[in-house]
Amino acid sequence: MPDKPIAAGKSSFSLIDAEALFAELALGEDTVLLDLACGAGLYSLAAAERIGGAGKIFAFDLWPEGIQALNEEVAARQIKQIRSGIADATKSIPLEDGSVDLCLLATVLHDFISIQSEAGTIREIRRVLKPGGTLAVIEFKVMDGPPGPPLGIRIAPETVS
Secondary structure (H helix, E strand, O other), X not given: OOOOOOOOOOOOHHHOOHHHHHHHHOOOOOOEEEEEOXXXXXXXXXXXXXXXXXXXXXXXXXXXXXXXXXXXXXXXXXXXXXXXXXXXXXXXXXXXXXXEEEEEEEOOHHXXXXXXXXXXXXXXXXXXXXXXEEXXXXXXXXXXXXXXXXXXXXXXXXXXX
């Protein structure tokens, strides 16, 4: 793995309709969400407004500066649901088997594929998801950007299984 993740510091959060996303994900009071490769945690911070005190948000990334920025924001807002840390999802997600209702991969699956590590990542996601849990993938359309990654590494929805 490189010292700094491929897209460290970039987020697609400002490009999406957050209300539509969270309505589709049907976050509940007791949802356990894993925001994997979370960057500075913009999706996690927004989800925390919708997940009640009985829920949890686990936010992991390889980028220490992103996790630090998230932790500072969590402290400033006094958010109790978010637990964050540095983790390499291609090797191990530091959660127990079957502990997550929903895993969010927001514009990062193409990065795992481009470094040929999606199999290990998906295996880890399956391990931590509860039976019947959901993997939500947000990706850029397969068309020339910007914004987003180069056309050659974008992935079409029908190729994600």
